[in-house]
Structures are given as C-alpha cells and as structure tokens.
Amino acid sequence: MLIVIDYDAGNTANVLRALAKVGVAAELSSDPEKILSAKGLILPGVGAFPTAMAELHQRGLVAAIHEAVASGIPLLGICLGMQVLTEVGLEHQETVGLGLIPGVCRPIPVQPGYPVPHMGWNKLELQQETPLTLGLNEEAVYFVHSYYTDVPEDYIDATASYSQSIPAMIHKDLVFGAQFHPEKSGTTGLGILTQFAKVCGLLD
Template identity: 75%
Template sequence: MIIVIDYDAGNTANVLRALAKLGVEAELSADSDKILAASGLILPGVGAYPTAMAELEKRGLVPVIKEAVAKGTPLLGICLGMQILTETGLEHQETKGLGFIPGTCRPIPAQPDKPVPHMGWNNLDIQQETALTGGLQDQSVYFVHSYFTDVPKDYIDVTADYSIQVPAMIHKDNVYGAQFHPEKSGDTGLGILEKFVGLCQEKS
C-alpha cells in the first residue's frame, strides 16, 4: 500500500488519481500506523514551507515520517513536499525542515525573461542516474514554484534551466524529490510514479 500523507498542504486528489490510473493501491492518510506499515510514502505539497512544517508538526507526523524513512521505506516528496525534505527553508521566515537531504530552500532569482513563479513546462537534463530517472532526458514536465532546493550536487539527479539550473529531482538513500508535478506531467510524470511504485515493491 502506498500512503499519500495527508497534511492539508497537498495536491492530493490529482496524485491519487494518477496512482489509480496506474492501478496502484493507495490511500490518503495521516494515521501513524498506516504510514509506518506502508510500502511507500508520497509527500505532496502546494503552499508555503513554514505552513507545511507547522501542519506536519501539529499532526505529530514529523517523527512518524522520520521513523518510516529510517527503516527504509521509500519516500517521494512532490513540489513543496520536495522542498521540505531539506534542512532549512527561507520562505517568509527561516524554518527547520525534515532534514533528510542537506541544503536550504531559497527563492528563485527572477530575471526579466524568467519571471517568478517558475510556471509551465520545462525540459529535464539528467545529472545522475537513479531508479526514477530512466528516459527523462529532454522530457518536458510541469512546474509551479518560486523556491528551489539549494543542495550539494551529489544529491541532484535532474535539473531544469530557468534563470539557474533548478534542481528538478533530488535524492539521498531512500528519499526522493520531484520539484515539478508528476501527476500533472502526462505520460512522463506517470512513468516516474510508476518507477517509484516499482521501487517500493522491491523494498517491501
């Protein structure tokens, strides 16, 4: 069972719809026992870094997610869900993140021809191969964000060119992140979710 973590900050309906299209058994839940028993976890997110972390803390989910990851459960963060995988966020105020991947979430520097938020379809450039990156070179996916994850290059799997080389996918061990929305990125996005599900099945 894949659990989509429920913390009122996610594009959960579209994520669940995409998983259903793949024939995957998935459930939206904030239940600690279900999260700890899951074969894989998806942490979606739309909104602000401080709000997301406050909501996870209010629901007591931070230690639960950390326990699940520590025992090897694969975790995929999407958009804001990827950003809060880092140690710190600088959106509105400095906020402590989940700390799975070293780094800081910072504002994208705006340029005259690259307004912020970064919104729309962008091509991907693979930096290192992982279980989720197969076939992604030069594929186009859908972004909506104003902040990027400033992490060491060792953790950057895929980038997109938008005023800077935006980390589009990052990972460390069994924790993965996609800055774009796989659930809104057509067959390319469905393929990423399918690969993640396959990874979860291998680990379970």
C-alpha cells in the same frame, strides 16, 4: 499499500488519481501507524514551507516520517513536499525542514524574462541515474514554484534551466524529490510514479 501523507497541503486528489491510473493502490492518511506500515510514502504539497512544517508537527507526522525513512520505507516528495525534505526553508521566515536531504530551500532569483513563480513545461537535464530517472533526459515536465532546493550536487538527479539551473529531481538513499508535478506531467509523470511504485515493491 502506498500512503499519500495528508497534512492539508493540497493537490492530493490529483496524486491519487495518477496513482490509480498506473495501477497502484494508495490511500490518503495522516495516521502514523499507517505511515509506518506503508510500502511507500508520497509527501505532496502546494503552499508555503512554514505552514507545511507547522502542520506536519501539529499532526505528529515529523517523527513518523523520520521513523519510516529510517526503517527503509521509500519516500517521494512532490513540489513543496520536495522542498521540506531539506534542512532549512527561507520562505517568509527561516524554518527548519525535515532534514532528510542536506540543503536549503531558497527563493528563485528574479531576472528579466524569467517571471516568478516558475510556471510551465521545462525539459529535464539528467545529472545522474536513479530508478526514477530512467529515460527522462530531455523529457518535459510541469513546474509551478517560486522556491528551489539548493542542495549539494551529489544529491541532484536532474535539473531544469530557468533563470538558473533548478534542481528538478533529488535523492538520498530511498528519499526522492520531484520539484515538478508528476501527476500533471502526462505520460512522463506517470512513468516516474510507476518507477517509484517499483522501488516500493508495489509493481513488477
């Protein structure tokens, strides 16, 4: 079973529908026991970094997520869920993140011709190959975000060009992040979710 972590951060219904489309059994849950017994975890999210971390702490999920990752359970963070994988977020105030991938979540610089939030379809530019990036170079995916993850290049799997190079996919070990929304990115996004399910051993 794949668990979509419930921390009141929105967009969970779309993620569950997308997983159902690719034939993956998934459940929305904030139960630490289910998280620790899952084959894989997805941390979705729409909203603000400080609010997300406060909710994760309030539900006792930070320790459960760390324990799950330490035990080798794959984790995919989507949009805000990817941002909180980093060590610190600078949205509204400085907030400690999950610290699963080194880096800082920063505001996208405002430049003429590049409105913030960054919203719409952008092509992926692959930086390194992982199970989730197979065949993705130049594929377009759907973004909606005002912040980006400033992480060392060793952890960057794909970027998108906007006012600057935006990390679009990152990973460390079995912790993966997608800044865009795979569940809103058509067949390309469904392919990414399929590949993650394969990493979790849920699909052949």
